[in-house]
Amino acid sequence: MRHIDFKALDVFLHVMRHGSIGNAAAALGMRAPTVVYAIRKLREVTGDELFLERRGNLVPTARGLKLEKAASGMLQSWHGLIEHNRQAPRETGPRQTMRIGLSMALGDPALTQILARLSAALPERQIVSSVLENGRQVGQALRKGLIDCAVTVDGVVSLDGIAAEHMLMAQRCLIGLPLAETGNEDHDPREHWTLLSDDADPDSAVRRYLANTTGGVRLTVAPSWNGQLALWRSRGGLTPVLKFNVPWIDGASAAYITEVPHGFPAWGNVSLFYLAGCAEAPWLATVRRELLTVLRGIAAATMPLPANDALLPLLRAG
Numbered sequence: 001m002r003h004i005d006f007k008a009l010d011v012f013l014h015v016m017r018h019g020s021i022g023n024a025a026a027a028l029g030m031r032a033p034t035v036v037y038a039i040r041k042l043r044e045v046t047g048d049e050l051f052l053e054r055r056g057n058l059v060p061t062a063r064g065l066k067l068e069k070a071a072s073g074m075l076q077s078w079h080g081l082i083e084h085n086r087q088a089p090r091e092t093g094p095r096q097t098m099r100i101g102l103s104m105a106l107g108d109p110a111l112t113q114i115l116a117r118l119s120a121a122l123p124e125r126q127i128v129s130s131v132l133e134n135g136r137q138v139g140q141a142l143r144k145g146l147i148d149c150a151v152t153v154d155g156v157v158s159l160d161g162i163a164a165e166h167m168l169m170a171q172r173c174l175i176g177l178p179l180a181e182t183g184n185e186d187h188d189p190r191e192h193w194t195l196l197s198d199d200a201d202p203d204s205a206v207r208r209y210l211a212n213t214t215g216g217v218r219l220t221v222a223p224s225w226n227g228q229l230a231l232w233r234s235r236g237g238l239t240p241v242l243k244f245n246v247p248w249i250d251g252a253s254a255a256y257i258t259e260v261p262h263g264f265p266a267w268g269n270v271s272l273f274y275l276a277g278c279a280e281a282p283w284l285a286t287v288r289r290e291l292l293t294v295l296r297g298i299a300a301a302t303m304p305l306p307a308n309d310a311l312l313p314l315l316r317a318g
Contacts, residue, residue: 007038008042011024011034012067013068015039020058045248046063047253051064070247097125097128099130099147099148100129100147101132101151101152103150104198104225105154105196105225106242107225107242109248109298110242110298114294115129117294121286131224132150132152139162142159143161148278148283151167151270151271153198153242153269154205154269155269155273164271165271167272167288168299169268170242170243170267170270171243172206172265173243174240174256175255175257176238176257177233177236179236190215191218192237193219193240194222194228194232195228195239196222197223200219208265218237228241238257242268244298272291
């Protein structure tokens with residue numbers, strides 16, 4: 001996955017505003033080749049030309065218009081965070097540590113924004129994050145004091161003294177590619193799925209769905225979100241992701257599947273877990289607020305998926 005470059009988004013908005021590379025470069029105080037390079041990077045990420053030349057002006061494509069809305073919202077939030085952090089009073093003494101466990105299933109775009117928001121909103125605390133894979137691990141980590149809170153997708157913790165709050169229902173979808181040629185004469189007709197370790201846990205909604213699939217499936221389990229996508233691209237088949245991440249995955253919009261199998265867990269429950277005794281802690285109230293801001297914001301600001309306009313058939317292995 002290529003991460004979205006905020007500087008490239010700023011350049012893109014200037015080209016949108018000024019209608020030409022030269023005028024945008026002049027407004028930004030950059031050389032024209034630098035502007036061209038930034039637009040080229042965004043074209044690679046989005047898989048779209050973004051601009052077409054009409055009568056000497058650069059006119060945005062339909063995807064370019066969608067990106068403008070998303071880019072404006074993201075940059076506004078980003079600049080607001082920087083300004084907030086700049087104006088926040090600085091503590092002269094040692095900072096306290098706030099340890100948060102995060103589910104990889106949230107995806108890199110959401111995780112990055114969550115940590116940025118928390119760092120800005122809690123300048124008096126050092127934010128330390130760790131990756132947690134399932135509900136049992138979350139409960140044990142909270143009990144042992146390894147983390148102060150955790151954000152999970154479909155996490156279930158059934159331990160006394162652990163509180164859970166529902167934050168958001170996030171839509172889960174499938175992206176699919178034709179299977180890669182292996183040269184193996186013994187063809188396996190089963191579907192091939194690439195799962196994050198979160199979804200591969202026996203208690204996860206996705207794994208329970210696959211356990212009931214007629215004929216079974218072949219599974220590849222990835223240890224990280226980026227690893228999941230890399231394996232999916234190299235091997236093909238199907239992989240589940242939260243829908244708001246699809247526009248930020250190279251090639252995923254074209255592979256996005258709107259018709260998912262019957263019984264597939266199409267919604268993930270994003271929850272916040274913490275020790276019940278901390279329910280009224282001021283830092284936890286801040287975590288709640290910033291978490292909701294990010295989750296609702298990323299869902300609203302994310303570009304609409306072009307594949308939503310036309311149903312794609314479910315890709316079958318083989």
